Amino acid sequence: MSRKKVLLVWLTLSLLLSLVAAGPVAGQEDEIVIGVYEPMTGPQAAGGELTMQGVYLAHEVRPEVLGRPIRLVLVDNRSDKAESATAVQRLIEQEGAVAIIGSYGSSNSMAGGEVAERAGVPVMGCSPTNPLVTEGKDYYFRACFIDPFQGRVMAKYAVEELGVEKVAIIQDVAQDYSVGLAAFFREAFIELTGDAKGIVAFTAYQTGDQDFTAQLASVMAKNPDAIYAPGYFGDGALLARQAREMGYQGYILGADAWEAPELIEIGGSAAEGILITSHYHPEAELSPASQPFVELFMEKYGERPSAFAALGYDAYMLVVDAIERAGTDDPKAIRDAMAETKDYEAVTGTITLDKNGDAVKDAVILKVEDGEFKYVGTVKP
Amino acid sequence: MTVSLFFQHLANGISLGALYALIAIGYTMVYGILRLINFAHGDIVMVAAYVAFYGAAMYALPWWLAFPLAILLTAGLGMIIERAAYRPLRGVPRIQLFTSAVAVSFLLENLGIVVFSGRPKAFPRPAFLDKPLHVGDVIIISYTPVAVAVALILFGGLLYIVHRTKVGMAMRALSKDIETTGLMGVDTDRVIMIAFAIGSALAAAGGILLAIKFPQINPLMGVVPGLKAFIAAVLGGIGNITGAMIGGFLLGIAEIMIVAFFPQLAGYRDAFAYTILIALLLFRPTGLMGEVEPEKA
Amino acid sequence: MRTSITRNRILTVLALAGFVVFLVYAQTNWDAYRLRILNLCAVYTIFAVTFNLIYGYTGQFSLGHAGFAAIGAYAAALLTMSPEQKAANFFLAPIIPLLRDVEWPFLPALLVGGTLAALASLLIGWPALRLRGDYLAIATLGFSEIIRVLFVNWQRITNGSLGLKGIPDHTNVYWSWGAALVTIFVVKRLVDSSYGRALRAVRDDEVAAQALGVRLFTHKMMAFMLSSFFVGVAGGLMANLISTIDPKVFMFFLTYQIVGITVMGGMSSLTGSLVAAVLYTVFLEVLRPIESPFDLGPLHIPGIPGMRMVLFSTLLLLVILFYRQGLFGQREFSWDGLLNTLARLHRRVTGLWGRTPPPSTVEKGEQ
Numbered sequence A: 001m002s003r004k005k006v007l008l009v010w011l012t013l014s015l016l017l018s019l020v021a022a023g024p025v026a027g028q029e030d031e032i033v034i035g036v037y038e039p040m041t042g043p044q045a046a047g048g049e050l051t052m053q054g055v056y057l058a059h060e061v062r063p064e065v066l067g068r069p070i071r072l073v074l075v076d077n078r079s080d081k082a083e084s085a086t087a088v089q090r091l092i093e094q095e096g097a098v099a100i101i102g103s104y105g106s107s108n109s110m111a112g113g114e115v116a117e118r119a120g121v122p123v124m125g126c127s128p129t130n131p132l133v134t135e136g137k138d139y140y141f142r143a144c145f146i147d148p149f150q151g152r153v154m155a156k157y158a159v160e161e162l163g164v165e166k167v168a169i170i171q172d173v174a175q176d177y178s179v180g181l182a183a184f185f186r187e188a189f190i191e192l193t194g195d196a197k198g199i200v201a202f203t204a205y206q207t208g209d210q211d212f213t214a215q216l217a218s219v220m221a222k223n224p225d226a227i228y229a230p231g232y233f234g235d236g237a238l239l240a241r242q243a244r245e246m247g248y249q250g251y252i253l254g255a256d257a258w259e260a261p262e263l264i265e266i267g268g269s270a271a272e273g274i275l276i277t278s279h280y281h282p283e284a285e286l287s288p289a290s291q292p293f294v295e296l297f298m299e300k301y302g303e304r305p306s307a308f309a310a311l312g313y314d315a316y317m318l319v320v321d322a323i324e325r326a327g328t329d330d331p332k333a334i335r336d337a338m339a340e341t342k343d344y345e346a347v348t349g350t351i352t353l354d355k356n357g358d359a360v361k362d363a364v365i366l367k368v369e370d371g372e373f374k375y376v377g378t379v380k381p
Numbered sequence B: 001m002t003v004s005l006f007f008q009h010l011a012n013g014i015s016l017g018a019l020y021a022l023i024a025i026g027y028t029m030v031y032g033i034l035r036l037i038n039f040a041h042g043d044i045v046m047v048a049a050y051v052a053f054y055g056a057a058m059y060a061l062p063w064w065l066a067f068p069l070a071i072l073l074t075a076g077l078g079m080i081i082e083r084a085a086y087r088p089l090r091g092v093p094r095i096q097l098f099t100s101a102v103a104v105s106f107l108l109e110n111l112g113i114v115v116f117s118g119r120p121k122a123f124p125r126p127a128f129l130d131k132p133l134h135v136g137d138v139i140i141i142s143y144t145p146v147a148v149a150v151a152l153i154l155f156g157g158l159l160y161i162v163h164r165t166k167v168g169m170a171m172r173a174l175s176k177d178i179e180t181t182g183l184m185g186v187d188t189d190r191v192i193m194i195a196f197a198i199g200s201a202l203a204a205a206g207g208i209l210l211a212i213k214f215p216q217i218n219p220l221m222g223v224v225p226g227l228k229a230f231i232a233a234v235l236g237g238i239g240n241i242t243g244a245m246i247g248g249f250l251l252g253i254a255e256i257m258i259v260a261f262f263p264q265l266a267g268y269r270d271a272f273a274y275t276i277l278i279a280l281l282l283f284r285p286t287g288l289m290g291e292v293e294p295e296k297a
Numbered sequence C: 001m002r003t004s005i006t007r008n009r010i011l012t013v014l015a016l017a018g019f020v021v022f023l024v025y026a027q028t029n030w031d032a033y034r035l036r037i038l039n040l041c042a043v044y045t046i047f048a049v050t051f052n053l054i055y056g057y058t059g060q061f062s063l064g065h066a067g068f069a070a071i072g073a074y075a076a077a078l079l080t081m082s083p084e085q086k087a088a089n090f091f092l093a094p095i096i097p098l099l100r101d102v103e104w105p106f107l108p109a110l111l112v113g114g115t116l117a118a119l120a121s122l123l124i125g126w127p128a129l130r131l132r133g134d135y136l137a138i139a140t141l142g143f144s145e146i147i148r149v150l151f152v153n154w155q156r157i158t159n160g161s162l163g164l165k166g167i168p169d170h171t172n173v174y175w176s177w178g179a180a181l182v183t184i185f186v187v188k189r190l191v192d193s194s195y196g197r198a199l200r201a202v203r204d205d206e207v208a209a210q211a212l213g214v215r216l217f218t219h220k221m222m223a224f225m226l227s228s229f230f231v232g233v234a235g236g237l238m239a240n241l242i243s244t245i246d247p248k249v250f251m252f253f254l255t256y257q258i259v260g261i262t263v264m265g266g267m268s269s270l271t272g273s274l275v276a277a278v279l280y281t282v283f284l285e286v287l288r289p290i291e292s293p294f295d296l297g298p299l300h301i302p303g304i305p306g307m308r309m310v311l312f313s314t315l316l317l318l319v320i321l322f323y324r325q326g327l328f329g330q331r332e333f334s335w336d337g338l339l340n341t342l343a344r345l346h347r348r349v350t351g352l353w354g355r356t357p358p359p360s361t362v363e364k365g366e367q
Helices: A002-025 A045-061 A081-093 A106-119 A147-160 A176-193 A213-220 A233-245 A261-271 A290-301 A307-326 A331-339 B003-034 B041-058 B063-089 B094-116 B143-164 B166-176 B178-183 B188-213 B223-236 B241-261 B263-283 C002-029 C032-057 C065-080 C083-089 C106-128 C133-153 C173-192 C194-204 C206-211 C216-242 C252-265 C270-286 C307-322 C335-353
Strands: A032-038 A068-076 A099-101 A123-125 A140-142 A167-172 A199-205 A226-228 A251-254 A275-278 A344-346 A349-353 A363-369 A372-379 B132-135 B138-141 C294-296 C299-301
Touching (some): A032 A045, A045 A068, A045 A290, A045 A307, A068 A081, A081 A099, A081 C032, A099 A331, A106 A176, A106 C032, A123 A307, A147 A176, A147 A226, A147 A251, A147 A275, A147 A363, A147 A372, A167 A176, A167 A213, A176 A199, A199 A213, A199 B263, A213 A233, A233 A251, A275 A372, A290 A307, A307 A331, B003 B138, B003 B143, B003 B166, B003 B223, B003 B241, B041 B063, B041 B094, B041 B223, B063 B094, B063 B188, B063 C307, B094 C252, B138 B143, B143 B166, B143 B188, B143 B241, B166 B178, B166 B188, B178 B188, B188 B223, B223 B241, B223 C133, B241 B263, C002 C032, C002 C173, C032 C173, C032 C194, C032 C216, C032 C270, C065 C133, C065 C216, C106 C133, C133 C252, C173 C194, C194 C206, C194 C216, C206 C216, C252 C270, C252 C307, C270 C307
Parallel strands (some): A099 A123, A123 A140, A167 A199, A167 A226, A226 A251, A251 A275
Antiparallel strands (some): A275 A363, A344 A349, B132 B138, C294 C299
């Protein structure tokens, strides 16, 4: 019996606590609520955390719009689709969000998008690059470019600048992001070289795998000039390490999801020479906003921003910009203003949203040198 | 496929298999005694890696101090988990125990995200484990022979404990019948706790090796290796330590070889592993080395 | 006795009618957020009740729920989606012609999803149900993972990891709770029949059951297929609720959640499964504010993302440890039980205040 009492007491306490927590939120009347849904737990927690660094910083920089304070409400979507839908619904119905930011992981974004579309509340995606996210959606926009563009950029760079003739592709078959990039890279590579045999290997792994030695050994037997592995940074770092340990000498190519301090920390010396496509670099001078952002970020967090943090920052700023131009907190008006975003000077470049709501902007090529991402060149869309 | 490429794959497979084997023997030992599918085993692996990380990277302890300390602390954690989450459930249907293990696993993972952060951390690899070795055309890093040696030594140690010591005898007795063993004057709670301590220590050793092999640690890093170790244990016959050892190496080699021989089917890798497992269970319903025994409730 | 049976029947009919009224009220008046939770409650109820049938009543430790749900979900999604949506979805590789132009109403799509799931369970049950205990568990878990891996790779059927979106949002509370009630009704009738007694005999002692002439394999298989059918239907409901699915939704975590819910409710108690499924879904949402910053008196508590899941897993653990039989154990809801409890409460209350309180209206435990 006493055990049950313990349980009851605990239950009551946690319920009370969440009631207390739920209590005073509806404080100021004139505030504007911007909702954020991100994976803060579950397999994608790292991405959510990186993105939120940027969103929090942006909120500190611009805590007000239209002379009214902005309240930022973050809900965790547990890296889960069903929960993403519920999370967005909650932001709209319970928290009164007039615009929403999210989410890391295109899969989560698609679930949230369906809800937001029906409710008529605009969403600014930070890093979901799957073309399906905004396809057929009037209320979904994004601050990032999409997979087809990025895959093409790297293929072009590899063929024209690096002189790659034989390339091996290793994709994470369980991630839409990776599958999409791999397919578009392959298509563009064949188009540019006119030689389908130039793709000497096309193999795969699954999220959760850490051992890529089998794929690498098979791939290396074909002597490729470059390996393109568009996965996430953790996988990328391990893959680079294992490739170098096995004596691979060629190029290692990745995409924007590799731009995180962890790629270099985990990859160590094997990360040196890695080439990636990404959104910006302070030296690229794509936008005057880049340099101040990096300085502010270093000051607050003591590390260099990842691509996700920069996109989180931009997503917030794009939302605030749209609210300002709309001059009201009416979601429909914000949506219309957002759709007209043109030449906005964001951290990750000068953003114009196209008719699908996707950001059209330049991409940069970065190279890891002496433990840092160095700017190599800019590619226009 | 050339001969040297084949041996390269084989070496890679053994390197991976040693890891699975080490995690699997701890798994299977606990299973043998309590008949508990301890789904938290993989998360204990994770905790050990983090403890070793904080010791080695944050407090700059030398590895020979940080690693044993991590193993010790993790063994302690195993005992606490047993005391708090499994002992109260002795004698109730086993699914309760299983669910309790799942809940412990959820708790460790979510605590891990809150405490350690969800972002992966770079695990420092001791320099002597980072040297490339050339054996003919085959390239391995010096980690591999060390990992295999560690797995074999700990396997031998475990066999010794189980078959040659008093505690081990008590464990074997427990695995046949907990109640009767208790009536014989054995302090069953103490023996089970020791078993958990040993099992967790083995998981910890596995966790540290895992973190060295794949020098990236995150709060969910134990999930997949935990599941793979469980498959290895089933392959060998759950509860059978030698079986788990063989199962671990077999699984590691098979996973590499499937990709090696069918690189275009690499996306199906996990499906193959399970298909082999199911097929094997059809012919030998109790795994490679498992004994046929009456089902316990 | 006879009068009490008649009385109970009337009460059941009244309660059901009350519940239908409640559903109509909810569907017309509740906001989309609450409706979504209400729908999810029904889906999880089906998952838990069917897991209970296969484990709680039949004793077969199957961990394949996520896989069967995936089959039902993909079948329902692909059959109900419009050809235009499919064309937009399959931008990397075209969908196979067989599925390209079909666009079915919801009910047949759900039934096909359920049937396919049942057939898949036949496929895996045929070999696996001969295995015992934990070997069955890993074989079914493996099967469910195989299905997920296949769905990731069959790009021209499932669109692989890109997932499907724009699935029509057919699921509303009538569909979801209708399916949940049918599931409860069918499973309840089954376990109360002679067939159900045979199943329990299999669970408690296979050898004895066989000796008494119970055909072990047939019985296990029937329970397994029936349970998989409803899991498939629930998967379809889920797909048409979220409007988008991909293989990641059906990782083994989903199965663990279902096992957790069922155990919390009590093995061999359908009431328990229902109550636990509802509590589980609602509680996850109720705990949310804990992650946002708030003031506790003079203390300012910063929002710690992830705290909700920590509290939640602690709660799950505590329920398992302290309610070893689950919330309901093997007990079921019955009118006699409820009326007795009410009468006891009534006596206690009147004893306390010495007067009769107003008669309270109590609804059936469905919500």
